[in-house]
Amino acid sequence: MIAVSKSSLSAQENGAKSADAYPRPLVTVDIVLFTFTEGELRVLLIQRKHPPFEGYWALPGGFVNIDEPLDQAAARELFEETGVSNIYLEQLYTFGDPQRDPRGRVITVAYFAIMSADAAEKTRAGDDAAAARWFNVYDLPSLAFDHERIIKYALVRLRYKLEYTALGFLLLPEEFTLSELQQVYEVVLQERLDKRNFRRKILAQGIIEDSGRLRYGDHRPAKLYHFTAAAIELEKARRRFP
Amino acid sequence: MIAVSKSSLSAQENGAKSADAYPRPLVTVDIVLFTFTEGELRVLLIQRKHPPFEGYWALPGGFVNIDEPLDQAAARELFEETGVSNIYLEQLYTFGDPQRDPRGRVITVAYFAIMSADAAEKTRAGDDAAAARWFNVYDLPSLAFDHERIIKYALVRLRYKLEYTALGFLLLPEEFTLSELQQVYEVVLQERLDKRNFRRKILAQGIIEDSGRLRYGDHRPAKLYHFTAAAIELEKARRRFP
DNA sequence: ACAAAAGTGTTGCCCTTACACCCATGC
DNA sequence: GCATGGGTGTAAGGGCAACACTTTTGT
Numbered sequence: 001m002i003a004v005s006k007s008s009l010s011a012q013e014n015g016a017k018s019a020d021a022y023p024r025p026l027v028t029v030d031i032v033l034f035t036f037t038e039g040e041l042r043v044l045l046i047q048r049k050h051p052p053f054e055g056y057w058a059l060p061g062g063f064v065n066i067d068e069p070l071d072q073a074a075a076r077e078l079f080e081e082t083g084v085s086n087i088y089l090e091q092l093y094t095f096g097d098p099q100r101d102p103r104g105r106v107i108t109v110a111y112f113a114i115m116s117a118d119a120a121e122k123t124r125a126g127d128d129a130a131a132a133r134w135f136n137v138y139d140l141p142s143l144a145f146d147h148e149r150i151i152k153y154a155l156v157r158l159r160y161k162l163e164y165t166a167l168g169f170l171l172l173p174e175e176f177t178l179s180e181l182q183q184v185y186e187v188v189l190q191e192r193l194d195k196r197n198f199r200r201k202i203l204a205q206g207i208i209e210d211s212g213r214l215r216y217g218d219h220r221p222a223k224l225y226h227f228t229a230a231a232i233e234l235e236k237a238r239r240r241f242p
Numbered sequence: 243m244i245a246v247s248k249s250s251l252s253a254q255e256n257g258a259k260s261a262d263a264y265p266r267p268l269v270t271v272d273i274v275l276f277t278f279t280e281g282e283l284r285v286l287l288i289q290r291k292h293p294p295f296e297g298y299w300a301l302p303g304g305f306v307n308i309d310e311p312l313d314q315a316a317a318r319e320l321f322e323e324t325g326v327s328n329i330y331l332e333q334l335y336t337f338g339d340p341q342r343d344p345r346g347r348v349i350t351v352a353y354f355a356i357m358s359a360d361a362a363e364k365t366r367a368g369d370d371a372a373a374a375r376w377f378n379v380y381d382l383p384s385l386a387f388d389h390e391r392i393i394k395y396a397l398v399r400l401r402y403k404l405e406y407t408a409l410g411f412l413l414l415p416e417e418f419t420l421s422e423l424q425q426v427y428e429v430v431l432q433e434r435l436d437k438r439n440f441r442r443k444i445l446a447q448g449i450i451e452d453s454g455r456l457r458y459g460d461h462r463p464a465k466l467y468h469f470t471a472a473a474i475e476l477e478k479a480r481r482r483f484p
Numbered sequence: 485a486c487a488a489a490a491g492t493g494t495t496g497c498c499c500t501t502a503c504a505c506c507c508a509t510g511c
Numbered sequence: 512g513c514a515t516g517g518g519t520g521t522a523a524g525g526g527c528a529a530c531a532c533t534t535t536t537g538t
Contacts, residue, residue: 023308024266027338027349066265066347070338094336094351096269096312105308107269107351109336156483179490196492197528204526219489220535241398421517438519439501446499461515462508 025096025105029074030061030147032092032154033082033113035120036171040136041187043151044115044123045143046081047131052102053144057135059151061108074111081132082123088114088170088235092154100146110150112157118173155188162188166205167235169227175211177222178202207231267338267347271316272303272389274334274396275324275355277362278413282378283429285393286357286365287385288323289373294344295386301393302374303350316353323374324365330356330412330477334396342388352392354399360415397430404430408447409477411469417453419464420444449473 033044045057060081064073071089079085092112098105115123120134135141137155140148161167168184169176182198202208209228214221275286287299302323306315313331321327334354340347357365362376377383379397382390403409410426411418424440444450451470456463 022268022305025269025306025308026264027267027269063264064267064338064349066267067340069340070336070349091335094312094333096306096351098309098311107306107312109338109349153483177490194528194530195490196530199491200493201527216536217489218537219487220491220537222490241395419517436502437517438503441518443500458509459516460510462510462517464517 023105025107026101026103027064028061028106028108029064029070029077029111030059030108030150031074031078031089031111031113032059032151033078033087033115034137034154034158034171035115035117035134036184036187037117037120037134039183039187041138041171041184042120042134043137043140043154044082044120045133045135045141047133048144056144057133057141058144059110059147060132064109070109071111074109074113078113084115084119084123087116087119088167092150092157095146095150097146108145108150110154112154114158114167114170116170116173159189165235166202166207166231169208169231175213175215175224175226177215177224179222181208181225207234265347267349268343268345269306270303270348270350271306271312271319271353272301272350272392273316273320273331273353273355274301274393275320275329275357276379276396276400276413277357277359277376278426278429279359279362279376281425281429283380283413283426284362284376285379285382285396286324286362287375287377287383289375290386298386299375299377299383300386301352301389306351312351313353316351316355320355326357326361326365329358329361330409334392334399337388337392339388350387350392352396354396356400356409356412358412358415401431407477408444408449408473411450411473417455417457417466417468419457419466421464423450423467449476 035042035044044060046060048054048056048058060077061074062077062080064070068076070091074089074091075085078087078089090112092110094107094109096107100106100108123132137151140151143151162185168181168188171184172180178199179195181202182193182195185198186193207227208225208231211224211226213224215224277284277286286302288302290296290298290300302319303316304319304322306312310318312333316331316333317327320329320331332354334352336349336351338349342348342350365374379393382393385393404427410423410430413426414422420441421437423444424435424437427440428435449469450467450473453466453468455466457466
């Protein structure tokens, strides 16, 4: 537990006091990684092996190195804990309630990440050391710290994204049917959508295209689509700003 | 300057290492406070009296106390430096480039704030100690740290807000004319708007109403409007989440 | 043949946009 | 009486929501 001398340091004008005089919080990154498999929207969680919250499930994440940009810290932690790199990752929100970690003041910069379903399959293999599992977002176990709140906020962000930037396909494998894509939207937004309107709207955006291939199943085969390279570039550009 | 032992601390599984073993960055809050006066969108800046960036203009802000929530730190810093409380304040983004502060690793949680024009007038009186001034966002001086980048990002956020949540009135005094409100939108969005369409759209949202009073000026008097209590509650509810 | 999911068009409504003139006041 | 900003309505087009039947396969 970090010793806290309450309010001994009421702040003054910018830089009036030497920076070294201020007590320093710990800073972590936590990543909410979504994917969509077996008809479920899922989040990756890791079971903690040490106190506090030993045995509880928690978001992947960890301490930020002192010389490391935040985005890089998030990418690194995710790589270390899932073996996956090069995925969609953006800053979500910073949670800094003084009581959120029993060890003392720990501020966490939460990140929002999306992984395709096929990459998620591979991930599971890499789970050798740490116990990592995908959980249905709507059926989570007891979580460590304030991680449930963080996930709920990430879910709100995901809904916003799907509503007006067509990124649903990032959750799916490279090739997918329109029905699968519609199911993603329905599960994430928690509402039923009209098939004809959905198809028209998605196709009008020009971000996915017919691959020419078909998926054969129990009934009439379905056309397989994949997203266009333009769509990915467009999103990268949008996200480049802050 | 903070001593940094590069990568001596490659992270491991959650909590595997004692939290105390990690070097701690400093954490600050910085506030981008907007108002609209004399036909200009303005940001409040404070002139630094100490190194680094002595004499440069910078965003109001300062170190987060060890036992203080982030939102409260932002509100406190703003109060200490402007004497104003109870204004619109929300978290913007966390900037953590290791090079952003020459003193060492300083992570800043940036906040986005809006102040009404009449409150902004009063603020100026409270500027006894620190040199604080309002600057046109489109004509800023050289800024300390990465504060120019932070302001640019806040401006993007402000544009989003005006585009689909009608918060423009928060920048204006309690009573205002529709022409004034339109000017706010035009200056923020940097585009010319159609007078009739603008009025129809704003009034359709039901967030402002005719006060029954008139403003007399050089020409035909203009109706004065004020926002409805419902509008404020609605926004508070929206903002309650994260 | 039948069960099951894939696929496909049209219509009405609303919201958005474009656009031009009269009104009330100060000087 | 004239200059100036305040104030108002309408028509066309585009996007969105509602709605039901045919097609293709596996069994």
